[in-house]
Amino acid sequence: MATTFEHALSTEGTKLERSVLRELLRFTVDPEIISLAGGLPASERLPLEGLRTCLNAVLTRDGSRALQYSPQHVPLRARIAELMESRGVACTPEQVFITNGNQQGLTILSRLFLDPGAPAVIEEVTFTGIQQVTLGRGAEVRTVPTDLVTGVDVDAVEEAFRREPRPRLLVLVTDFHNPLGVSIAAESRERLARLAAEHRVPLVEDDPYGPLRFAGDPRPPIKAYDDEGMVFYLGSFSKMLAPGLRLGWMVAPEELMPRITTLRESIDLESSTLVQRAVAEFLGQGRLEGHLAALRETHGARCATMLRSLEEHLTGGAQWSRPEGGVFVWVELRPGLDATELFRSAIAKKVAYVPGGFFSVHGATRNAMRLNFSNVTPEAIREGVARVAEVVREG
Numbered sequence: 001m002a003t004t005f006e007h008a009l010s011t012e013g014t015k016l017e018r019s020v021l022r023e024l025l026r027f028t029v030d031p032e033i034i035s036l037a038g039g040l041p042a043s044e045r046l047p048l049e050g051l052r053t054c055l056n057a058v059l060t061r062d063g064s065r066a067l068q069y070s071p072q073h074v075p076l077r078a079r080i081a082e083l084m085e086s087r088g089v090a091c092t093p094e095q096v097f098i099t100n101g102n103q104q105g106l107t108i109l110s111r112l113f114l115d116p117g118a119p120a121v122i123e124e125v126t127f128t129g130i131q132q133v134t135l136g137r138g139a140e141v142r143t144v145p146t147d148l149v150t151g152v153d154v155d156a157v158e159e160a161f162r163r164e165p166r167p168r169l170l171v172l173v174t175d176f177h178n179p180l181g182v183s184i185a186a187e188s189r190e191r192l193a194r195l196a197a198e199h200r201v202p203l204v205e206d207d208p209y210g211p212l213r214f215a216g217d218p219r220p221p222i223k224a225y226d227d228e229g230m231v232f233y234l235g236s237f238s239k240m241l242a243p244g245l246r247l248g249w250m251v252a253p254e255e256l257m258p259r260i261t262t263l264r265e266s267i268d269l270e271s272s273t274l275v276q277r278a279v280a281e282f283l284g285q286g287r288l289e290g291h292l293a294a295l296r297e298t299h300g301a302r303c304a305t306m307l308r309s310l311e312e313h314l315t316g317g318a319q320w321s322r323p324e325g326g327v328f329v330w331v332e333l334r335p336g337l338d339a340t341e342l343f344r345s346a347i348a349k350k351v352a353y354v355p356g357g358f359f360s361v362h363g364a365t366r367n368a369m370r371l372n373f374s375n376v377t378p379e380a381i382r383e384g385v386a387r388v389a390e391v392v393r394e395g
């Protein structure tokens with residue numbers, strides 16, 4: 001797009017691409033279209049009443065302190081440390097840094113470790129926000145493949161680490177990958193932590209979906225195996241509570257906190273005091289487990305409906321991931337089909353998905369699509385998948 005500011009824009013300002021996912025969000029507001037394109041938790045399950053109670057409690061108890069600038073809320077850091085402990089990660093509140101969500105955590109860490117032109121390792125198919133903070137910042141990106149059953153190819157990670165110059169960063173989505181729905185195999189996690197330590201490559205573990213497991217055995221995060229402080233864990237309240245809170249956290253070595261704090265201050269000063277306190281109250285009142293149980297149940301049932309609908313309607317060489325949590329199913333159509341080209345017909349039939357090509361660094365996976373099951377009713381899932389199958393048959 002030519003603008004009168006062409007001469008004035010920075011490289012990042014020019015090159016950074018808008019996330020197609022944000023563009024597609026507009027389809028979620030057209031009531032005519034069944035949107036399987038989103039990535040939101042079930043709207044019916046957002047903890048409206050719980051948060052209302054907690055906001056009131058905080059405003060009544062803390063008064064104007066809840067509305068002032070303030071340092072990171074210590075009780076929230078302590079609650080998060082407990083949460084991490086329950087997932088097998090030993091950390092102190094001082095190692096917890098509050099963010100405005102995982103995208104901000106990714107931004108801070110990429111700015112902390114990555115100079116433009118420096119090598120970074122990411123998955124060939126990955127969340128667009130991870131591409132933005134690596135490729136988008138001018139990194140020399142080395143990509144590694146991801147298996148739909150076992151997750152990232154750890155041999156390929158090791159090979160990428162061995163190549164000179166040594167990468168400055170590895171970014172992985174541990175559980176219920178966006179967009180692939182897969183989780184990294186239990187036995188790979190320890191090896192990944194060991195590789196990061198051996199090669200001294202900071203491993204950013206982006207894990208907004210970990211607490212959203214509705215089937216199978218829980219697996220500790222990679223951070224649980226990190227003896228050397230080379231794994232930077234990113235957790236988020238976006239999917240487990242509400243995206244609109246814009247609240248998340250990072251677990252990082254205490255010695256880096258001053259640098260992380262300064263970098264964050266250059267982006268925005270702090271997370272909302274009110275929201276931090278309300279979420280600390282929510283956790284303190286013991287509301288999280290019940291909320292998560294209800295959310296997992298809804299998501300699990302919707303995922304099962306989607307998998308059944310795919311079996312029923314999508315015949316002819318398609319295959320898909322079978323997630324045990326999270327919010328996405330990844331569907332690979334027969335080779336030769338292009339889900340981006342089919343998208344127009346899908347919209348004509350009033351159904352939306354995210355074409356798979358958008359998640360691929362090198363533009364592969366054009367024959368794939370990402371489907372969301374969490375924020376769609378079972379009836380809409382059945383109808384939506386039937387429409388997608390029709391588009392694919394006609395394609």
Ligand SMILES: Cc1ncc(COP(=O)(O)O)c(C=O)c1O
Pocket residue numbers: 039100101102103104127129173178206208235236237238243247248
């Ligand atoms: C893998 C992944 N990382 C990070 C984010 C950003 O999450 P947050 O809302 O916590 O910024 C998302 C959101 O969809 C995601 O899927």
